[in-house]
Amino acid sequence: MDRRTQGRARWPALGLLLLLLAVTMILWRLRGSHGHEVEYFGRTTPPDEEVFRFANGAEPETLDPGLLSGQPDGRVARLLFEGLVTPDPETLVPRPGMAKSWELAPDGVTYLFHLRTDSRWTNGDRVTAHDFEWSWLRLLHPDTPARYADLFYLIRNARAYKKKEIADPAPVGIRALDDSTFQVVLEVPTPYFLQLLTYHPFLPVHRRTLETWGDRWTHPEHIVGNGPFRLLRHRQNDRLEFEKFPGYWDAARVRLRRIVCYSVDDPSTMLSMYRAGMTDWNPSGYVPAQMIPYIQHYADYRTGPYLALYFYSMVVTEPPLDDPRVRRALAYAIDRERIARYVLHGSGAPWGNIVPHGFRDYPYPEGVHFDPERARRLLADAGYPGGQGFPAVELLFNTGEDNKKIGEAVQAMWKEHLGIDLRLSSQEWASYMRATVECRYQIARRSWIGDYMDPNSFLAILVTGDGNSRTRWSNARFDSLVAAAGREREPVQRLQLLAQAEAVALDAMPFIPIYAYCNREFVAPYVRGIHPTALDEHPLKYVSLARGEDRMGRAHAGEEQALGSAAEDSVAVGGATTGTGSGR
Amino acid sequence: MRTVLTRLLALVPTLWAIVTITFFIIRLAPGGPFLSEREIPAEARATLQAKYGLDQPLLVQYGRYLRNALHFDLGPSYKFPSRSVREIVLGALPISLELGAWAMLLALVVGVPIGTVAALRQNTAWDHGPMAVAMLGVSIPNFILGPALVFVFALTLRWLPPATWGPPQTKILPVITLAAIYVAYVARLARGGMLEVTRADFIRTARAKGLAEHTIVWRHALRGGLLPVVSFLGPAMARAVTGSIVVEKIFAIPGVGQSFVNGALNRDYTLVMGIVIFYAGFLIVFNLLVDLMYGVLDPRVQLE
Numbered sequence: 001m002d003r004r005t006q007g008r009a010r011w012p013a014l015g016l017l018l019l020l021l022a023v024t025m026i027l028w029r030l031r032g033s034h035g036h037e038v039e040y041f042g043r044t045t046p047p048d049e050e051v052f053r054f055a056n057g058a059e060p061e062t063l064d065p066g067l068l069s070g071q072p073d074g075r076v077a078r079l080l081f082e083g084l085v086t087p088d089p090e091t092l093v094p095r096p097g098m099a100k101s102w103e104l105a106p107d108g109v110t111y112l113f114h115l116r117t118d119s120r121w122t123n124g125d126r127v128t129a130h131d132f133e134w135s136w137l138r139l140l141h142p143d144t145p146a147r148y149a150d151l152f153y154l155i156r157n158a159r160a161y162k163k164k165e166i167a168d169p170a171p172v173g174i175r176a177l178d179d180s181t182f183q184v185v186l187e188v189p190t191p192y193f194l195q196l197l198t199y200h201p202f203l204p205v206h207r208r209t210l211e212t213w214g215d216r217w218t219h220p221e222h223i224v225g226n227g228p229f230r231l232l233r234h235r236q237n238d239r240l241e242f243e244k245f246p247g248y249w250d251a252a253r254v255r256l257r258r259i260v261c262y263s264v265d266d267p268s269t270m271l272s273m274y275r276a277g278m279t280d281w282n283p284s285g286y287v288p289a290q291m292i293p294y295i296q297h298y299a300d301y302r303t304g305p306y307l308a309l310y311f312y313s314m315v316v317t318e319p320p321l322d323d324p325r326v327r328r329a330l331a332y333a334i335d336r337e338r339i340a341r342y343v344l345h346g347s348g349a350p351w352g353n354i355v356p357h358g359f360r361d362y363p364y365p366e367g368v369h370f371d372p373e374r375a376r377r378l379l380a381d382a383g384y385p386g387g388q389g390f391p392a393v394e395l396l397f398n399t400g401e402d403n404k405k406i407g408e409a410v411q412a413m414w415k416e417h418l419g420i421d422l423r424l425s426s427q428e429w430a431s432y433m434r435a436t437v438e439c440r441y442q443i444a445r446r447s448w449i450g451d452y453m454d455p456n457s458f459l460a461i462l463v464t465g466d467g468n469s470r471t472r473w474s475n476a477r478f479d480s481l482v483a484a485a486g487r488e489r490e491p492v493q494r495l496q497l498l499a500q501a502e503a504v505a506l507d508a509m510p511f512i513p514i515y516a517y518c519n520r521e522f523v524a525p526y527v528r529g530i531h532p533t534a535l536d537e538h539p540l541k542y543v544s545l546a547r548g549e550d551r552m553g554r555a556h557a558g559e560e561q562a563l564g565s566a567a568e569d570s571v572a573v574g575g576a577t578t579g580t581g582s583g584r
Numbered sequence: 585m586r587t588v589l590t591r592l593l594a595l596v597p598t599l600w601a602i603v604t605i606t607f608f609i610i611r612l613a614p615g616g617p618f619l620s621e622r623e624i625p626a627e628a629r630a631t632l633q634a635k636y637g638l639d640q641p642l643l644v645q646y647g648r649y650l651r652n653a654l655h656f657d658l659g660p661s662y663k664f665p666s667r668s669v670r671e672i673v674l675g676a677l678p679i680s681l682e683l684g685a686w687a688m689l690l691a692l693v694v695g696v697p698i699g700t701v702a703a704l705r706q707n708t709a710w711d712h713g714p715m716a717v718a719m720l721g722v723s724i725p726n727f728i729l730g731p732a733l734v735f736v737f738a739l740t741l742r743w744l745p746p747a748t749w750g751p752p753q754t755k756i757l758p759v760i761t762l763a764a765i766y767v768a769y770v771a772r773l774a775r776g777g778m779l780e781v782t783r784a785d786f787i788r789t790a791r792a793k794g795l796a797e798h799t800i801v802w803r804h805a806l807r808g809g810l811l812p813v814v815s816f817l818g819p820a821m822a823r824a825v826t827g828s829i830v831v832e833k834i835f836a837i838p839g840v841g842q843s844f845v846n847g848a849l850n851r852d853y854t855l856v857m858g859i860v861i862f863y864a865g866f867l868i869v870f871n872l873l874v875d876l877m878y879g880v881l882d883p884r885v886q887l888e
Contacts, residue, residue: 059846061663069620145628147620162625218666236667236675237838237846238749264747264836268731272746273836276738430615430851437619467623 041298043277046526046545051258054281055270059237059263063218065203066139069147071285071536074200076261079242079540080225081203084113084132084182085194089542090531092453094194098127098204098226098249099182108189108489109156115180120247121206122223122230129176135204136174148201151451154193154486156185189489192454198537199451228254228541237263255544274522280545281527284519284536289402292345292520300522304532305349307450308517309356309458312395312410315439316510317472320391325382327509330443331368332375333417334410336514343405344515351516354462354502355455358534362455362495365503367513372417379418387419394423397445398432406514407445436470446470446511450535455498456485462505473510591872595865602864603653603857607646610853617662617851636662649857658858663850669858672843677862679749680839683831684824686759688817691766696813698767699774703809704801706779718771721764730761730834747836758835762828766820773816778809811878818874822867 156173173185336350352367829841
C-alpha cells in the first residue's frame, strides 16, 4: 500500500464494522426465531424426488471392492456390489444376500452356500459361485495389492497361497462346486466368519469386465456390479451418482431411485451442505470435536458407540520404553476422564482396555485407569524415582487439533504425576505414517477400527509379526492364547481365552488405551433406515424418505433415544482415524 | 511472429528445470504413496512398486519420467489407479479455468469502472467510497470471506448453495470470493493509470481541440490508462487459476487445486508433477499473451 492510501484507512475499517454489524443482526434473528421447540440443524422436508444425498468424505481412491481400503470407498462399493450375505441394517447380523441359504458341516469348518438363481450382474449375466471363486482367488493372488488379504487367512491354505508357499490355488479352501453352490473350507472353526463376509473384500467382481478393461474397469461406462444400485456418473473430487438397479434380486425392497454421493472431505463444508439441505445424511467421522457443544442439542444429531480405539503405541525395544513397568507407569498416569471431559468437550468415553466397548458377552479384563500413586511406584521400581534420570521422550502424532490437545493434556499429566518430560511432534499424514510403519518413533498416537464384530479384530494386530502392531512387541504367551482362541469351538471359552490374551497385553502395555470412539452423525428427520451401528456401516438399500404425517413423529422417537445415550458415552472422533487427503 | 516462436521455445528449458526440481524435491519428502493405516502385505507392495517403476534407481525413474512427459504421458496416478494423471488434470482444468475466468471478468467489470470514476472524480466521495470498498477486498483473506459469504447467503438467507460446482447459482459465491482481491487490484491500477494519462500531453491536446469529455475518456484516455491493468491481467489470470486452491477447498469445487493439495499430501508423485507442469506452462503462456497484448494497446511498445 502506498502512502496516498493511508488517509483512506478509516474507510475499510468502517466497512468492516458495518459488515460485522450485519452479520450480528442476522445471527440475532436466527437465535430469536427458535423458541423452546425441537430444533433441527438441517432441513426437515425431504427432496421432491426419491433421491438420497450424502457427503462421503474424501474422493474414493478406487471402487474395486477387493483393493479399496478407505471408508468412503467402502460405502460406495457396497452400493454397487453384494456379497454372499448382507448385514442387517440395525444389528449387522448376516442376512441372505447372493446366497439364499447356507449350512455349516459338522466338522465346523466347511461352509456350503446356495446361491440364488435369479441374481444378475448389471450387464445381464447371472451371478454364479464361479464369480465368487474367481474374485476371492484374485485377491489372494500373490501379486494383488489387497490390503485386506489377511482377512482371508482363516480359509484353508489361503495364507500359503498368498505367501507363495504354494503356487497352485487348488488346495485353497475356496471352490465353486457348480453354478449355484459355493464351498468354503476354513483352517479352524471361526464364529465370526459369516459376519466377516459382509465386509467389502469378500464382495464379488465381474471377471470379464476386469479382464477386458484392466485398471480402468471401475469407470462408469465399464463397471459391472451386482448390488442394489448401479453407477451413473462419476466426476473426480465432486460426486458419484447412482440409480436403482432394477435387475437386483431384492429390487422390490429398494425404495430410493437415485443416490448422490458428494466427495467432500472438509468437515465445515460438509456441515454447511447438510445445514443448507443439500445432503440428507452427514456420516460419522466428519464432525469436529470442538463443534459438539454447539450442535449436540439438535434433534438430528446422533451419536452411539463405534468399534474403534484411540491409543498410544510404543516401540518396546528401545530404552526407556523397553521396560514394561515404565509403559504401565505412563498408562496409569493418564487421567482419561479429564481428557474426555475437558479436551473432548465432555462427550467422551474414557477407555482403559484394548478391546473397545460394545461386546456384551466378552469378559473384559481389568483395564488401566487413572492411579497416579501406582504410576509413581511403577516408575520408581523401574529405576526412575520421581522421574529422576528419565530421558525426555517424544510423542508423534498426525497433525490435527484433537491429537494436539490430547497430547498436551498427557504431557501435563506425565509432568505432574511422574515428573517426566514429553516432547510433542506433529507431522503431516504421510510422514507420520512412514515413521510408525517403520517403527521410527518412541510413542505414537494411533487408532484402530474393528473390521468385524469380534474382540479378535483388536487383539490379532498385536500377534507377533502382524504389520499393524508397529511396536516390535512380541509375547509368546499372548500369541498362544490368541491362537488357542482361534481353535476354540466353544464361544464362551473362546472369549475367555481372548480376555486372558488381552490381560497379558495390558500387563505388558505396548498400547496405552485412551478412549473408545463414538459415531457422530447427522441424519435428517425424514430419513428412514439409517441406524447407528457399531461398525458405522449402513446398508443404504434399506433407506427410504418419509413424507407427510409419518415424518416428524417417528423421527422423534428414534432421535430421543439416540440423544439419551449421547450425554452418557459419546466421544469425540475429530477425524483421528482420517488420513489427510484420503480421509477414512 | 518470430518473437512468439522464440518465446515458445524458451518454454522448454524452463519447464525442464521446473520438472527436474519438483521431481527430486517431492522424493525428498518422507513417506510414500502406498502407506496407510492398514498395512499392505509386503509382497503386494513390491508388486506395486515394480508396476510403477518405483523399485528402480531414482535417476532411472527420472529419465523414464522425462521421456514419457515428452510424449505428453504423465503416467498413472498412484492414488487413483483407474485414472491417468492426464485424465485427472484435463478433467479438473476446465473447472479451474472457468472459475478463474469468471473471477477475472468480475474483477474487470467491477474494478475498471470504479478505478476510472475514482480517477475522473479524484478526491471526491466518488473516489473515496468505492475505493474503500475495493480496499476491503484486498484486506479480507479468502479463507475468511468464503465462509462469511456461505454463512450469510447460503446458511442464513438461503439464496445460494454453500458448495459444489454445477448450475450457475453454485458459481456465484466462489467467483466473488476469488474475485474480491482482484477487484481491488484492478480498481487501484485503473485509477493510477487513468490519473497519469489524463495529465498527459495528448489528452490536453484533445481537450484543446474541444472534444467532448466522453470521447476523450472512451477514445483516448482509457486505452492508455488501462495499460497497467492489462499487464496485471496475465499474471493475475494465471494466479487466479493456480491460486484457487483455498476457494476450491471451501466450496468443494473439483478443480486442479484440490487435486494438487491432495496429491501432495498423499505423495501421489506423478499427479503432483503433472499439475506442476500444467501450472508452469500456464504461467509462461499467459505472460507471453500479455506481452503481445501490450504491443497491440500501446504502439510505443515494441517486442524484441
